[in-house]
Amino acid sequence: MNQPTDNATSISLVLAGSGGSGVITAGNMLLAAAAKAGWYGLMTRSAGPQIRGGEAAALLRLSSEPVSAQPDRYDLIIALDWMNFERFADEIPLDENTVIIGDASAAKKTPAFVTEGPARRGDIDFKNLSKAIPGGRPNMIALGTVGALIGLPEDALDAALSDALAKRGEDAITASRAGAQAGRSVAADMPATPKLPTPEGEKAGRWLISGNEAAGLGAIRGGVRFVAAYPITPATEILEWMSPALTKVGGVLVQAEDELASINMAIGGSYGGVPALTATSGPGLALMTEAIGLAVASEVPVVIVDVMRGGPSTGIPTKSEQSDLNMALYALPGDAPHIVVAPNSIRDCVFTTQWSVHLAEAMQTPAIVLSDQALGQAKSVIAAPADIAFIAQRETASTPAQGENYQRYAVTASGVSPMALPGTPGCAYTADGLEHNPRGTPSGGAKDHHIQLDKRQRKTDDFDYGQHWADQAGEGDTVVLTWGSCTGPVLEALENLAGTDDAARMISMRLLMPAPKDQLTKALEGAKRVIVVEQTHSGQFMGYLRANIDLPRDAEHYCIPGPLPMRPGDIVSLVKEGTPS
Amino acid sequence: MTAETAITPKHTPRDYKSDIKPVWCPGCGDYSVLGSITKAFSELNLDPENVAVISGIGCSSRIPAYTDCYGFHGVHGRSLPLAAGLKVARPDMTVLVASGDGDGFSIGGNHFMHACRRNVDLTYVVMDNRVYGMTKGQASPTTEPDWDNALTPGGSGISPFRPLVIALAAGANFIARGFSGDQNGTAKLLKEAIEHPGFSFVQILSPCVTFRPDQKEWKDDVHDATVDPTDDLGRAARRLMTDDGFNVGVLYRGEREAFQPPIGNASATVADLEGKFAL
Known part of the structure; x- marks a missing residue:
């Protein structure tokens, strides 16, 4: 059935x-194998809320160039079973060139949006093929089929399997390789998909990393050595990566009883002079807001x-x-100047988190x-992030001369007052x-209130944020x-x-608070048309921009709530037609 | 220099007192507790800069600013995690946590349990007057159920919390009760609590003369514990469960090791960590 197809520059597929x-697991192995083969890639996870037994999907995009966004459409979908697959209908756009491969024994359970959709179909007997292999599993069959369809070199996949299963022993590696081989052997019967050319040349200097790992690494690069936190989806991987990593570099992570405790422990550790961090998600941040106000005041x-x-x-x-x-901008009690920054890629999670440590320490806020x-939960092959010089530098106080009194909150020109560490x-x-x-x-x-x-306010208003306030392209x-x-997606x-x-050109704001009013106003000079793009329902970013700068009256606005990703095609259409595709 | 002067502590209680005038009412038990704390510090001869006094919100939580040690007056109910963060990050500091029955047992109740469990080397002093003083007279978790007040007229109708029993069940390593009317006795308890490894909990009955004038009678109600402290959990549980609330002294001494993860011992560099991500 395979028809020759043109070589593609990027391939998108779903497991x-x-x-x-x-x-x-199979998605992670595929990404690792693609990285070994010299490709770039991005893997996003989509899952239901169930711990086990709900629906799950690994969404991959592989390319010979760095990948910055989820795709507009998918070339290939392999479904090991159809359980709750219809829940992905909105997240996985299909068209007449999409190939969908399902389990032959479950063909009757194929959801309507697949059978009635435009895509081409193929069936593989995952169950029986895997049963024929001692220790065989359907996901390894699928992995082999995908590899063959997209042109992934066999040795790259075998090497990735060996790495991933090293701890499980030789039998597991043999079984998985046999499964992949079985999957490869049936690939020729499937409808053809585009193939990626195997790249030549240098692949050194690349990392395979998730956004959560990157944020944890950025924090440690910046000097964080104390973390207190409470597990929460989708932030937990930051903590699970940092816990052993901190131990190795002389730091410590404490699991707290709740987010109220996490933030207060972090403040306590930092008061003691050790740069500190906590990580959470929205519900946890809500619980932390009172203590974040404490960190502002103290x-x-x-x-x-x-x-x-x-x-x-x-x-x-x-x-x-x-x-x-x-x-993040407004929840603290009182007038509470603090810093809000946002990473704009997995790679930038390293830089922005490291920068945040520098900003917090320098401004004592x-x-x-x-x-x-x-x-956070996506994994990507990236160019290794450059080492930068932002290391926590807190202005500390030393014992005053005889007859002089130390003033912790002394009024200074910059607003920053030397901080005495306990023990001084x-x-x-x-x-x-x-x-x-x-x-x-x-x-x-x-x-006193007015002076303080x-x-x-002066600390954050007068600070020199340099060119890092935004990325422009x-x-x-x-x-x-x-x-x-x-x-x-905007970049793509x-x-x-x-x-x-x-x-068109892009301004992606990394510094959100304090609002970089002058920088943004200047950057917008000469713009004939401004399109604001964000992933909220109510237009929070637009409201924030309107409150802070003189945005053109006719500025356009595109906001969609999650969980649908922003897609490059929608942005192209917005720029060309004024509406998303 | 004679042998006698050599063993005289170089610090006196005055060294730990600041010049800030307390906000407390005349006759408040907390004045005496402040005196006991500074006396205990001086008897242990701690350098004031190596001591931190951490608190939340309430009358008793004002104590840090009245000492000349490092201090942190945080938000309501969260003194224990604030203190635990400091102690884990800075094991060299002696950390005392000051709280009241509202701050410690109501809004901070969850942290109380987990601080006992975690067993960080802290001394937790709760000045218990069975009332919210700073907000002018409401029932706290240790208030008698029939105590009449404006917020819960006729009384809260809720059984009082038994902090010492909870502390024992949750894993506190040292449990004692003091009375503010006995400044020297309380100082002695605090000294022992600070020296004991792990989490030490000291409830100090500290009358509120303004909203609970009836507590002036406490001086007649308190009595020294008649049995020696135990390290037996079963005996301690029975003692604390049958206790009349006025039994003063050290009631339980545990032998659990304090929680102190190592900090500052690097075995790898940041570059080593980064190497794991390189292809």
Whole structure:
């Protein structure tokens, strides 16, 4: 059945099945094999809320170029079973060129959107093929079939299987390789998909990493050595990666009893002089807001990573949305200047988290990092992030000269006051959430309040954020203004439009609070058209922009809630036609 | 220098007192507790800069600013995690946590249980006056169910919380009760609590003369514990469950090792960690 097809520049495919069927494992192996073969790739996870037995899918996009977004459509879908597969209908766009391969023994259970859809079909007897192999599993059959269909070199897949199963022993590796071979042997009977050419040349200097791991690494690069946290989807992988990593570099992670405890422990550790972090998702950030206000008032640096998921309330814990923006900006009691930054790619999770540690420590105030599930739980092959020089540097105080008194909250030009670390003789002070005078003594006086409000505001307003406040790309009179995980799809769209009459440029804001008003106003100079793109239902980012800069009256706005990803094709269509495709 | 002067502590209680005037009412039991705390510090001869006093919100939680040690006056109910973070990050510091019955047992109740369980080397001093003083007279978890007040007229109708029993069940390593009217006795308890490894819990009955003038009678109600402290959980449980709430002294001494994960011992570099991601 295979027809020769043109070589593609990127291939998108889905491995789907009930939770526990091993599709995520197979997806990870496929991504690792693709990386070994010299390809770039992005794997996003989509799953139901069940711990075991719900639906799960590994969504992969492989390419000879770095991949920044989920695709507009899929070339290949392999379903090990059809359980709850219809729940993915919205997330997996099909067309007449899509190939769908299902389990022959379950052909009757094929959902209507597949049988009635435009895609081409093929069936493989995953169950019986795997039964014929001692220790065989259907997911390995599928892996072999996918590899053969897309042109993945066999040795790359075999090497990835050996790496992934090294701890399980030789039998497991043999069984998986035999399964993959069985899958390869039936691939020729399937409808053809595009093949990726095997790249030549250098693949050194690349990493395979998830956004959550990248955020954890960025934190450690920045100097974080104390973490306290409570598990929550989809942030837990940050903690599970950091726990052993911190031990190795002389730090520590404490599992707290809840998020109220996590943030307070982190503040306690940082008060003691050890750069500290906690990581959570929306519901946890909601619980932390009172103590983040304490960190503002008492001027204790701390980093809070919020890996956003669909809200409100428990919402959609396993899927992505940008809807914690308002909470990160506005939820603290009182006038509470703090930092909010957002990574805009998996690779940038390293930089932005490291930068957040630098900002928090330099300004002695909390920094919230808004990542999301689409970045955090996705894995990607990336160019190794450059080493940068942002290491926690806190201005500390030493024992004052005889006759001089230490003032913890001394009024300074920058607003930053040297902080005495416990153990420093002659500097004992009480850090306080109560308003205070420069010495730290509680005060409800109007003058003290005003002076300290000014001082704290000055710290974040007058800081030099350099060029890091945003990433900018492309050229043109049209500006697409976005942030966070929407950046990847916008970048890809702009690359597709480059050189055409519809060429546009992008501003992706990394610094959200304090609002970089002057920088943004300047960056928007000359724009004839502004399109704001975000993944919320209510347009939180647009509201924030309107509140802070003189955005053109006719600025266009595209916002969709999660869990659907922003797709490059929609952005292309927005720029060309003014509406998404 | 004679042998006698050599063993005289170099620090006096005054070294640990700040010049800030407390907000407390005249006659408040907390003045005396402050005195006991500074006396215990001086008897242990701790350098003030190596001591941290951590608190939440409430009358008793004002204590850190009245000491000349490092201090943190945090948010309501969260003194224990704040203190645990400090102690784990800075094991060299002596950390004392000051709280009240509302801050410690109501809004901070969950942290109380888990701090006992976790057994970080902290001394937790709860000044218990069975009332919210700072918000002017509401029932707390240790208030008698029939105590009449504006928020729950006729009384809360809820059985009082038994903090010492909870502390034992949750795993506290040292449990004692003191009375603010006995400043020296309380200082002695605190000294022992600070020296004992792991999580030490000291409830101090500290009358509120403003909203609970009836507590002036406590001086006649308290009595020294008649039996020596035990390290036997079963005996301790029976003692604490049958206790009249006025039994003063060390009631339980455990032998659990304190929770202190190693910090500061690096065996790898950040580059080593990064190597794991390289293809």
